[in-house]
Amino acid sequence: MSETILPASAAGATQRGPIHFYFDFSSPYAYIASEWIEAVAARHGRRVQWHAVLLGATFQAAGLKPPVDYPLKREYVLRDFERSAQFAGLPYRQPAQFPIPTQNAARVFWWLNDQDPALAVAWAHAGLRAYFNRGVALNDRLALQALAADSGLDGEAAVAAWQDPQWKARLLAANEAAIAAGVFGAPFFLIDGEPFWGNDRQAQIERWLSTGPFNGRV
Amino acid sequence: MSETILPASAAGATQRGPIHFYFDFSSPYAYIASEWIEAVAARHGRRVQWHAVLLGATFQAAGLKPPVDYPLKREYVLRDFERSAQFAGLPYRQPAQFPIPTQNAARVFWWLNDQDPALAVAWAHAGLRAYFNRGVALNDRLALQALAADSGLDGEAAVAAWQDPQWKARLLAANEAAIAAGVFGAPFFLIDGEPFWGNDRQAQIERWLSTGPFNGRV
Numbered sequence: 001m002s003e004t005i006l007p008a009s010a011a012g013a014t015q016r017g018p019i020h021f022y023f024d025f026s027s028p029y030a031y032i033a034s035e036w037i038e039a040v041a042a043r044h045g046r047r048v049q050w051h052a053v054l055l056g057a058t059f060q061a062a063g064l065k066p067p068v069d070y071p072l073k074r075e076y077v078l079r080d081f082e083r084s085a086q087f088a089g090l091p092y093r094q095p096a097q098f099p100i101p102t103q104n105a106a107r108v109f110w111w112l113n114d115q116d117p118a119l120a121v122a123w124a125h126a127g128l129r130a131y132f133n134r135g136v137a138l139n140d141r142l143a144l145q146a147l148a149a150d151s152g153l154d155g156e157a158a159v160a161a162w163q164d165p166q167w168k169a170r171l172l173a174a175n176e177a178a179i180a181a182g183v184f185g186a187p188f189f190l191i192d193g194e195p196f197w198g199n200d201r202q203a204q205i206e207r208w209l210s211t212g213p214f215n216g217r218v
Numbered sequence: 219m220s221e222t223i224l225p226a227s228a229a230g231a232t233q234r235g236p237i238h239f240y241f242d243f244s245s246p247y248a249y250i251a252s253e254w255i256e257a258v259a260a261r262h263g264r265r266v267q268w269h270a271v272l273l274g275a276t277f278q279a280a281g282l283k284p285p286v287d288y289p290l291k292r293e294y295v296l297r298d299f300e301r302s303a304q305f306a307g308l309p310y311r312q313p314a315q316f317p318i319p320t321q322n323a324a325r326v327f328w329w330l331n332d333q334d335p336a337l338a339v340a341w342a343h344a345g346l347r348a349y350f351n352r353g354v355a356l357n358d359r360l361a362l363q364a365l366a367a368d369s370g371l372d373g374e375a376a377v378a379a380w381q382d383p384q385w386k387a388r389l390l391a392a393n394e395a396a397i398a399a400g401v402f403g404a405p406f407f408l409i410d411g412e413p414f415w416g417n418d419r420q421a422q423i424e425r426w427l428s429t430g431p432f433n434g435r436v
Contacts, residue, residue, distance in 0.1 A: 061289065062288045062289050070282060070402070072276075072279060073280050075400060076413055080415070087421075087432060179290070182294060183290070184288070184291050195294055200416070203305075204301065204302070
């Protein structure tokens, strides 16, 4: 895995590179990770570069399906989503519609990211919490427009953004870059080129940030 | 998930039920978990009931494949196996042949388990360490016979056991019981009916054993 596949905007922004954090608005484990990644990064003098992607695209590239589409695994993960959120001290309510297509929420993310990455992160939190705490259907255009307005954005501008070929193309490019970087699920983290998959890699990420490689590589 | 699907031999053996630990001799994450599960159980006054199963059977029931059979995920897990072992402070060497069929090693496990579960646990450790530390091909009958002899067993009796319809049937029954209990991967743990999948659920298991349910269920 080469650093050259990482977004150019990330290079050299700080002495140590950012943590690249890949999420889908429909991923429960990405929701959980979204609530701790900034604090972990801050403890280690890193910043976080957030990437909204579509798991539909990464699953297709890897020949995978959503975990709830597999017998046996479905029952397990529906239980584990809630248990893992509560283990992390977070509210969680399994959405009735799950998973959902999240391209519009993701296009709004990239539209905001080009204005100010902090706005995009605030939108990511707003969308993930709305879906996993209150069951707001992010695939419902009216609900999404209302969420944008409630989040302090211009709701009509958000609608225009998700319909704009520019932001459709930006999301496609983000998916392609993620797949090229080896991303096949969410949450996914790239730290100095080292890949970590899953909310449950928090402890390994913390040690990596503290001590550097512990697997004899790099 | 009902307690009635658990093996009858486990019921009431201690005041609190055992931790059911499901593993395949070819699972790296089960190898890692096999090295901490007894200590975790002991800290909480539990015993561990080990179950050798075949992931080939549980994967088939769940429509899954080995993780190395998926593009992108393959490269990740080959890196993560080693990193996760080193994170746990364990030696690890990726076997050249991976994954391998492990029915003979598993039949020997069940043959020993009927004599004395402690013998079966010692065999589980011997097999997992041989494969993941030294690359001993457990699917090679001569290598497996030699490992049995090196482990203090009667090598010819081990060969006879894995060829015996009784222990073939015992392993089939173990697979069927595991699938009926919801097991679709390894390591898999059942504690008082609560399912935990993955070496990375150690922290949740510890909290569950300390405080009981934390997800508002049961």
